[in-house]
Amino acid sequence: MTATQHRPPDAQQGQLVEMSWDPITRIIGNLGIYTKIDFANRRVAECHSTSSLFRGYSVFMKGKDPRDAGFITSRICGICGDNHTTCSVYAQNMAYGIKTPKMAEWIMNLGEAAEYLFDHTIFQDNLVFVDFCEAMVKDTNPSVLARAENTEAPHAGIHGYRTIADIMRAFNPFEGDVYKEALKVSRTTREMFCLMEGRHVHPSTVYPGGVGTMPTPTLFTDYLSKLISILDFCKKAVALNDDIFDFWYEALPGYEEVGRRRVLLGCWGAFQDPEVVDYSYENMNEWGKAMYVTPGIVIDGKLLTNNLVDINLGMRILLGSSYYQDWVNEEPFVTHDPLGNPVDMRHPWNQTTLPAPGKRDFADKYSWVMSPRWLHPDTGEHLALDTGGGPFARLYTTALSGLVDTPYVKSTGHSVQISLPKSHELPEQTIEWQIPKWSNALERDRARVYFIAYAAAMAIYFLEQGMARMRAGDTKVFQDFEVPDEAIGVGFHEAVRGVLSHHLVIKDGKIANYHPYPPTPWNGSPRDMYGTPGPYEDAVQDMPIFEENGPDDFRGIDIMRAVRSFDPCLPCGVHMYLGNGRTLQKLHSPMFGAGNGG
Template identity: 80%
Template sequence: MTATEARPSARKPPQIVDMSWDPITRIIGNLGIYTKIDFANREVIDCRSTSSLFRGYSVFMKGKDPRDAGFITSRICGICGDNHTTCSNYAQQMAYGIKPPPLAEHITNLGEAAEYMFDHTIFQDNLVFVDFCEAMVKATNPGVLARAERTEAARGHIHGYRTIADIMRAFNPFEGEMYKQALKVSRVTREMFCLMEGRHVHPSTLYPGGVGTMPQPTTFTDYLSRLLRVLDFIKQAVAMNDDVFDFFYEALPGYEEVGRRRILLGCWGAFQNSDSCDYRYETMNEWGKDMFVTPGIVVDGELVTNNLVDINLGLRVLLGSSYYEDWVNEEPFVTHDPLGNPVDMRHPWNQTTVPVPQKRDFEGNYSWVMSPRWYDARTGDHLALDTGGGPLARLWTTALSGRVETPYIKATGRSVRITLPKSEKLPEMTFEWHIPRWSNTIERDRARPYFVAYAAAMAFQFIERALQLIRGGDTKVFQDFEVPDEAIGCGFHEAVRGVLSHHLVIKDKKIANYHPYPPTPWNASPRDHYGTPGPYEDAVQGQPIFEENGPDDFKGVDIMRTVRSFDPCLPCGVHMYMGNGRTLTTTHTPTYGAGHGG
């Protein structure tokens, strides 16, 4: 189907059908997408994103010992709980005024690198790519599959598949070779994670002040041996994804409009640089820019800031179309940051969560997700930033900042070069991710395997630096501390699917206020009180429909590709608000699979 067929220049009388997918499959079942589709003109004309799960951690964290925050918040999620523990420890270290030893930072970075490799692989290859596999394309776009059978794969010399259809077959669920290989790689990368952080997905060795991991040389060589085992797969995955995504642009002219939205990307940075990071708020601008994934906000292709202080002060939590009471008339927890800058009442430090369960109303309130926004002081706009699924924003801000330069990674200002050493079957290879023209479905998905390569490349550096310390006799991995009577802290990190911040207020040595903000509230937010749609909504509505099926057997594959390109996850909370003092008792709580992402 061509772009002209999908969106004819002479518009036809509309044929509007209400269609919903609730819950969205292949993720935890709390996300619903409600649309109005004009089948005559082949486009989505309206979209609402809903969540049926109340995220209540900010309620029951109050009064807890702040040292427990990392262990509690890791339970927010069933697959990226370590990202929450890490981010919580960052916030606590700021509040306690401590800096972990360098070896502890390398161990934490190695654990997070393994998590990125694990999670991105299992999501991209076993969940996202099902929408692009032979079985799905045959059911939704048989004409595209026929063309794929005739199209040579440009990078076959890397991945070994002759045609695009051969690649699609390799990702067929439970049968395709790459689908099965991804499951094996996920097991190996999880083992790498456990070597550093003790247990997946709720770390047993990460603490504020450092780690409890025993820094034996074999700990790092065991990690390295596994990393080398997955390098061939990582190199092949980058090449296979590039081949398939390039093919979609060629086979379906106009497909760049699927999931396309204004370039509004946020990244909070990842991989602390132990040479400069002291966790002091007063120096956060300097050490934030030295992260090995550079934080930043990109608006219409321009890097607005990579200053974490600016990013922090611009955070706003709007209620919009969500099920909560407002708190702006309450007493603020924090009036000024440690640099003396005023802190807005809608900043996470000052948020109070008051849930108000109610019937869903698409003309009023319809989601448990609030509407995080970033206030752009240049224009006075509250921007509905998205994370690009995580990797797109991370690579984009790192590329534009041009600050990261290691033996394995170089940010050029226009691209990111990633060098992976020789592996079992393939030679040393350098992949270059270029800033794309669009922030759309294909580019969110394309960035993911590139960031797996990025995480693998950084892991080599962290291993080398850790072994240098050990050989020099520096094996310290923990720094003692005292919990202050009063303090504030903020942690900035990247969960697998994007921006993650934890904001902490301590009074009388207890938590007075605590708010974790994972990527999904940013991506899945409903319309705010300015009428601005959240990123899922914005990316889906207005997009063309290329699926060849009509309303009667419509699968919504283009819509599903768009939503899944953000790597959605709606759990980030494992309890329900029952109201009127009622409680819900269960006899079993699963320790894994409580949710995908955070």
């Protein structure tokens, strides 16, 4: 991990040093972090988050058959494509007026649970924990490693590592035991996903109206056996994480400020309840609250709303530092929602994407990411919500709401209790995620492994429900439908790293407007038209640095931990924007001959 820096040869102590990391490693896409660092006071004085990538799905979705939307938008990302497919299906179900068969909902929930298990495991143990492994800590904070060698691990009886340093060694890439075991678990969980959704990462059996996966005893028992095989890992992982992060607070007093920002969290909910959901906009508040991950917006630690109708209407897409022209003078696609509420011109249903490439200028425009914000209905403030990397917001809103009550997961109003049954090595265990004091790097990372346990516990519940319905003879998984000439729809879901919504407008039986809003624009947005920084920028700017290296060999490990705690993912585009009047031509090489590429 290296940084680019600019410092005058005669720089004196106290001057700001410009340092950048572009692209950020260990993530997908072109994310750049540009900072000014005050080494005399050990703090980040300024931060800008950039993306040099234009995706533009909203441009080429127009005119397409809306039934193709799930298959096309899945390609937005090679990591969480199934989350996009699922969210698109939710939006289409609303537009087409579909109530999906209950068995199909249980199967989709099982697929999405496997996806959370897969993705969170590989990111936490094979990517994030490289920042906390022995090799990295030895390079950036040798005094911390020395202390770790002599610090007993409180949960050694569960995970088997005697000292904190032993845990750090287990995180070493390619060599550490936890690192290698996580790769095996990721393979198992991907196989679980494929049982339910056909193919990873672009599902082949998920459609509007239901699924193409047929429920059989073999399907459910294969999934269950794989799930049981990873439960020991889930239990050990929680204990390992608690030991590492509790140690970090003790070893480096003040570390709670790394990546810390105001508690401004959004969660759009996940895991539909088949007994309640009908996908109608008119009933969205009711079926939203019945989700097994509760949607909500949390401001300064207090739950503001669970109502998906209010959440939808409060969305605003702002520009400011983004490479786009404004669209407010365009004709609106939607003036009122199905309940008669007015829809703002800056709402995704009315957005028109007008790319305007330019030179990067931190005083003006510097990123292809727009700035989604949520309008506070009382204060009028455009809030730069973040997702906490996904799990932090999901657990926070679910805990505060107190609406989830199953044999395996219960939300209490201040915590989430997760019960995992007996597994190969470890007995039945109930763990509890409690709302922490801070929204910071360490707590975002800690929440991720608790949500792995959450997803595993919910998967057991979904299996029980699906098998019971199969034994009762209900195996219907698809509902016929017709595409209307005109309709609107919105899908709300949780991608792995946070909030995901798809906004669909149909006219003349074709897509007239389509805007997917995944977590990356929310987390990685630049400064908006009001000058409000995006969450990455806000979390890094003005934070202290604890790395022991000086400017000449500075790694920026604290900055990287802060950014990576959000699970950043700027997925690669699959097209090019060439501007008006230009044509993309495919040229054939004489070496290969016409028709064979070149």
